[in-house]
Amino acid sequence: MSMTPEQASAFQETFGRIVANVEQVLLGKTFVIRLGLVTLFSEGHLLLEDYPGTGKTSMARAIAQSVAGTSNRIQFTPDLLPGDITGVSVYDQKSGLFEFHPGPVFANVVLADEINRASPKTQAALLEVMEEGQVTVDGETHEAPHPFMVIATQNPIEQAGTYRLPEAQLDRFLLKASIGYPDHASTLRILEGSDVKAHDLVLQPIVTADAVLEMAEQARHVHVDPSVNDYVSRLVEATRTATEVRLGASVRGALALIRSAKTLAAASGRHYVIPDDVKSLAEPVLAHRLLLDPEAEFDGVTTSGIVGQLLLETPPPSDRQAV
Template sequence: MEESASAQDVSWFAEQCDRIVRNIERLIRGKTDVVRLAVLCLAAEGHVLVDDVPGVGKTSIAKALASSIEGSMRRIQCTPDLLPTDITGVQIWNQDTRNFEFQPGAIFGNVVLADEVNRASPKTQSALLEVMEERQVTVEGTTFAVPRPFLVIATQNPVEHGGTYDLPEAQIDRFMMKMSVGYPDHAAEVEIVANRSAGQSVLDLQPVVSSADVLRMTSLVRRVHLTPAVVDYIVTITAATRRLAELRLGASPRAGIALAAAAQAHAAADGRTFVTPDDVKALAPFVLAHRLLLRPEAELNGVTAAGLLDSILASVPVPGRERAYR
């Protein structure tokens, strides 16, 4: 069993998070919460689904994050004619060596942007299932590990449905978090326009942490203390979603694991060596809401997954201080 994180460890972790966020905010203005969530997801070894209208910085966030961590970025422009092998790679016969050689696909990067992911065919979308869960791809019976750190940031446009395919439940469940960027406020938008007019771009960003630092951060997240009471609190929340009559699908055990890891990263970013119920509550809307599938009649009645989750969080008893922190 790994040694628990020390106060010095989490202080270092919080400093690295702040450095990455500040660096990205040189380009992405007024979106501190969104940027911070993406960094936490990277540290917790999750993946991010960004659902928002065009032009609000979804792609820029992915590029800026890759530039900030000294990592490689690969972009997959998802279209109906995209093939699974374009993502995973393919074995090619080398006439000179008389052997098959593996040509890696677009998934082999530290930060992978799957742009407009719902435009890819279901068959192609399924090529992401293994790699997002196990960080490896299997091509013709041979397994190849992707580089670490590894983060998939997928985007989709909620207002345009022509030529798109709904993400299957198995795919949705592999995204640790779902978020929206939203429009910036007036002052932030003025800065964005001025900076872009002056020629500032993602290319101007320099790495502020190394890939080795990010790997240390992911290792440290796992060592942030989770008391049995907090684990029980997480499981009680996820199990409660499965009993709601308004839902045809509640949160899976994978959702509980993701919520625990996200809460650990959130605690470390706040400089704490232990997770509190407040960490769980803060991350639950981003980790759980997109996994809750409503029944059609509930949607017609105006019920939302976010509203149901708020009700659950309000009704589930919060562990007392002594139980939660020991």
């Protein structure tokens, strides 16, 4: 059943309250907070590529507290093992059985800090849980908590001793964003509150974890006109034929764009998606899924620039199509 206008209005009101709550910790970053919550309610995962000290950990904790959920932080290092993330089975001498000890991935919001510092084998430990919401250890499957969201971070300036995320893993992140440094007014507000540490500030929950699941279910039923589906399909196909691109966006990328556009529409108080929803999310959803031709990369071409150019070249629908 499609979302009703009344449900869309209630979704917008709750979404706005959560944004305002998180903004108590992450001042002046409304846009990236909205992206983070769009990811949460789209049941996806967020990749943050940003400099140290911009509030990535604080954002993850604030989102978890706002939805009455649990959060864990995993510091990725070269010697981190897959079992350090997923958990291990330990032999219990008393019972004579192996007992599973869950790892830090079993939380509602998991911060994978500097994910590219771990080896590809360790990075791959997140693939199953990010895609299927479960972890398999020694042939036994363990369900992750719901809702479940990974917020992974990368440092864009320090690449020594890092491992580039493979395309298969990048494709599992619904959105890629950057927090950036606060503006002058926000910096002044941060300095005025310097007597309180960010980790000491505990936010009051706005909704329960069950309410998040209910809102995510509602967002899935936002109406998408066939003309908007056609627009997304043309955008994604254009990424595959662009001369500077070696690997374009996958079908998973097209689905991610529709899913996130539905959530953004509901967060805007609408029970239907408009082309502007797709336009505003195209870069954070598609850019990290593109693999550039080495020559284009050497010439300074960026995937964000390509998506921006494709948005100019791909005309949006002007009329609704008959269903």
